[in-house]
Amino acid sequence: MTQPLTLVIGNKNYSSWSLRPWALMTELGIPFAERMLKFDSEDWDENIAGLSPTRLVPVLWEGEPGQGFATFDTSAIVERLGDLYPDRRVWPADDRARARARSLVATFHSGFAALRSAMPMNIRSSYPGKGHEPEVMAEIDRLTTLWRDARAEFGGEGSFLFDSYSAADACFLPVASRFATYEPPLDRDAADYCRALLETKAMREWSEAARLETEFVPEDEPYADPP
Numbered sequence: 136m137t138q139p140l141t142l143v144i145g146n147k148n149y150s151s152w153s154l155r156p157w158a159l160m161t162e163l164g165i166p167f168a169e170r171m172l173k174f175d176s177e178d179w180d181e182n183i184a185g186l187s188p189t190r191l192v193p194v195l196w197e198g199e200p201g202q203g204f205a206t207f208d209t210s211a212i213v214e215r216l217g218d219l220y221p222d223r224r225v226w227p228a229d230d231r232a233r234a235r236a237r238s239l240v241a242t243f244h245s246g247f248a249a250l251r252s253a254m255p256m257n258i259r260s261s262y263p264g265k266g267h268e269p270e271v272m273a274e275i276d277r278l279t280t281l282w283r284d285a286r287a288e289f290g291g292e293g294s295f296l297f298d299s300y301s302a303a304d305a306c307f308l309p310v311a312s313r314f315a316t317y318e319p320p321l322d323r324d325a326a327d328y329c330r331a332l333l334e335t336k337a338m339r340e341w342s343e344a345a346r347l348e349t350e351f352v353p354e355d356e357p358y359a360d361p362p
């Protein structure tokens with residue numbers, strides 16, 4: 136019997152890593168409580184050490200947060216969810232599709248630094264044209280090619296990368312959000328895929344909450360002056 140789950144997350148406007156497991160759990164109907172620690176807050180300073188062994192978010196707790204069992208880093212959290220809920224299709228059922236899904240997630244997790252630094256997730260903001268440096272555009276081209284190839288080989292008629300929504304799609308939600316904020320030119324396949332991601336129920340719910348947040352985190356705001 137799985138103990139109650141709590142996901143420790145950061146600000147919804149900015150925390151791209153928190154969004155991934157939150158959306159995956161929400162979309163797959165895995166019950167959990169949310170504990171938000173806002174960046175640069177007293178709550179963060181007082182509680183991050185107790186709630187996160189790495190002092191980063193997200194962290195998944197089984198049982199009492201801070202006392203139960205912690206899994207940290209999004210990749211490990213996704214694998215833990217797959218172990219706890221083998222019937223929920225965290226990954227595609229077909230083994231080659233699953234291998235490709237894991238390849239896409241791993242390659243994004245460990246790379247695409249130019250895209251991540253020039254286009255930090257900022258759901259409530261709109262900066263069309265910002266961050267369109269050549270190295271960022273080259274990464275976008277590489278990533279959208281990986282998407283197109285996965286969809287062509289495994290996606291069937293659906294809107295997602297594989298036959299149904301999976302951890303791979305959750306991984307790319309923040310990318311779709313970045314593209315909505317910075318509006319780089321995208322080919323039609325990539326634009327359609329991003330639209331499908333942004334229209335998922337979990338993403339709409341998260342984005343609605345993100346737009347209500349007012350905190351300004353300077354490290355994530357290269358294109359705005361503090362209010």
Ligand SMILES: N[C@@H](CCC(=O)N[C@@H](CS)C(=O)NCC(=O)O)C(=O)O
Nearest residue numbers: 150151152153191192193208209210
């Ligand atoms: N590789 C980690 C990255 C986690 C991460 O960098 N989280 C950011 C927020 S999105 C964080 O906690 N930043 C707080 C800090 O650096 O103090 C993962 O996949 O979970």
